[in-house]
Amino acid sequence: MENQFDLIVIGSGPGGYVGAIRAAQLGMKVACVEFEPALGGTCLRIGCIPSKALLEASHLFHKTKHELAQFGIDVGKVALNLPAMMKKKNDVVGDLTGGVAGLFKKNKVAHIKGKGRLDAPGKVVVALTAGGTQELSAKNVMIATGSTVARLPGVELDGDRIGTSTEALSYPEVPGQLVVIGAGVIGLELGSVWQRLGAKVTMVEYADRILPGMDAELGTLSKKILEKQGLSFKLGARVKSATRKGKGCSVEVEGSDPIACDRVLLAVGRIPYTEGLGLEKLGVAQGKRGDVIVNEHFQSSVPGIYAIGDVIKGPMLAHKAEEEGVACAEFIATGYGHVDYDSIPSVVYTHPEIASVGKSEEQLKEAKIEYKKGWFPFSANGRAKAIGSTEGRVKLLADAKTDRVLGVHIVGAAAGDLIAEAAVAMAFGASAEDIARASHAHPSLAEAVKEAALAAGSGALNI
Numbered sequence: 001m002e003n004q005f006d007l008i009v010i011g012s013g014p015g016g017y018v019g020a021i022r023a024a025q026l027g028m029k030v031a032c033v034e035f036e037p038a039l040g041g042t043c044l045r046i047g048c049i050p051s052k053a054l055l056e057a058s059h060l061f062h063k064t065k066h067e068l069a070q071f072g073i074d075v076g077k078v079a080l081n082l083p084a085m086m087k088k089k090n091d092v093v094g095d096l097t098g099g100v101a102g103l104f105k106k107n108k109v110a111h112i113k114g115k116g117r118l119d120a121p122g123k124v125v126v127a128l129t130a131g132g133t134q135e136l137s138a139k140n141v142m143i144a145t146g147s148t149v150a151r152l153p154g155v156e157l158d159g160d161r162i163g164t165s166t167e168a169l170s171y172p173e174v175p176g177q178l179v180v181i182g183a184g185v186i187g188l189e190l191g192s193v194w195q196r197l198g199a200k201v202t203m204v205e206y207a208d209r210i211l212p213g214m215d216a217e218l219g220t221l222s223k224k225i226l227e228k229q230g231l232s233f234k235l236g237a238r239v240k241s242a243t244r245k246g247k248g249c250s251v252e253v254e255g256s257d258p259i260a261c262d263r264v265l266l267a268v269g270r271i272p273y274t275e276g277l278g279l280e281k282l283g284v285a286q287g288k289r290g291d292v293i294v295n296e297h298f299q300s301s302v303p304g305i306y307a308i309g310d311v312i313k314g315p316m317l318a319h320k321a322e323e324e325g326v327a328c329a330e331f332i333a334t335g336y337g338h339v340d341y342d343s344i345p346s347v348v349y350t351h352p353e354i355a356s357v358g359k360s361e362e363q364l365k366e367a368k369i370e371y372k373k374g375w376f377p378f379s380a381n382g383r384a385k386a387i388g389s390t391e392g393r394v395k396l397l398a399d400a401k402t403d404r405v406l407g408v409h410i411v412g413a414a415a416g417d418l419i420a421e422a423a424v425a426m427a428f429g430a431s432a433e434d435i436a437r438a439s440h441a442h443p444s445l446a447e448a449v450k451e452a453a454l455a456a457g458s459g460a461l462n463i
């Protein structure tokens, strides 16, 4: 067994596996340690991918049932086959996690199966899944151990009726009543899935708005649209407890009657995961939330130990973790690695989708940056009309003096894809006029981005 490497990556999520591959491409001999049977981390196994598979399937179900008739398509009685829907989701996950194993082979990254612990700088002891231990050594170690679900006092997780996103990705039946604690990205996405499949969903949120942290106007607009679809919201509501009651559950909310339901989904965020890594013994500095503290080169307080992804500060997003994995590998190999944190988009895959990049209006106001604003509704976009998805709008914020794009916020069909144009434009330091003068295919949803850019300048053309 080979035990000597240039780089050992602990964790095979999007940060770790991408960082391992990039390091191998740059000529390093790399090992990646992972204790779960499948590679790909939270994102591929129990996060981004299975949730998007269910969002797509439940959207198709809902659309077939309620929207196809307007296009002149009569389908008769539409029935849900939940086991088949779950199988499709599991197949997608299986294909992609297997794909990572293939990429490791192609790039000669050694996959060490087991739980890794730092014994000393450059020394990782792995409790092997197959039994026994293996000692690995390398000049550099990249911690990419990700995150785990944040708990809420009083909410007694039982791994079944009162569970997390992991359980909500595999409910064996559609709950009659589902209470989702937390109206953030994960809560809204999984709440939408089960609501479309027939559950009555109540979202309980401590803040007085949904999607805390995102542009407020975007949040207000999204809430209205989601309410119309049937999601119900209790905002400014503090959950005191969630407990099993007979075959169902009861959720106690401060100042109101308890809510009886069939299932509870706790979705109040995630916290960095470093359990059993041995960081304390080595003196690796950690923040209040347990995150590994790193400098701009992803170096921890102990030389040779780096950290990236959900386990460090910043938004817990797969693509942020990937960028950091690549930048960290490049820094180790070349002495230079960089992530442009100002142009990292974030997307909520509800229908319509909600996507954002750059600064919100609230952040610009707080920083006292003068800005101009252009917006364009999808109801005035030809393609949106043709596909029957006219809800939402594009909002573009640009510097009042220089016209540089500072933020783009979209609610609308395919917003998660449309935001890529804005992210690239921002990464290149584009002005609103740059976007407005670029030709956009007609008829496309992307024309709404162009029109919002025009609206921030001399005026939109189609409204």
Ligand SMILES: Cc1cc2nc3c(=O)[nH]c(=O)nc-3n(C[C@H](O)[C@H](O)[C@H](O)COP(=O)(O)OP(=O)(O)OC[C@H]3O[C@@H](n4cnc5c(N)ncnc54)[C@H](O)[C@@H]3O)c2cc1C
Binding pocket: 010, 011, 012, 013, 014, 015, 016, 017, 033, 034, 035, 036, 040, 041, 042, 043, 044, 046, 047, 048, 049, 051, 114, 115, 116, 117, 144, 145, 146, 147, 165, 186, 273, 275, 276, 277, 308, 309, 310, 311, 316, 317, 318, 319, 320, 321, 349
């Ligand atoms: C339901 C849900 C939906 C999501 N949807 C999206 C989305 O649409 N878009 C998006 O950008 N993000 C999404 N996320 C967030 C995304 O999954 C994370 O930001 C991303 O996975 C972080 O990547 P990472 O590499 O830092 O860590 P992770 O993906 O958490 O991977 C860490 C890996 O390290 C392993 N590990 C931990 N400790 C050890 C150890 N000691 N030894 C060996 N292995 C170890 C773990 O088993 C895990 O596989 C979602 C998350 C959830 C829960």
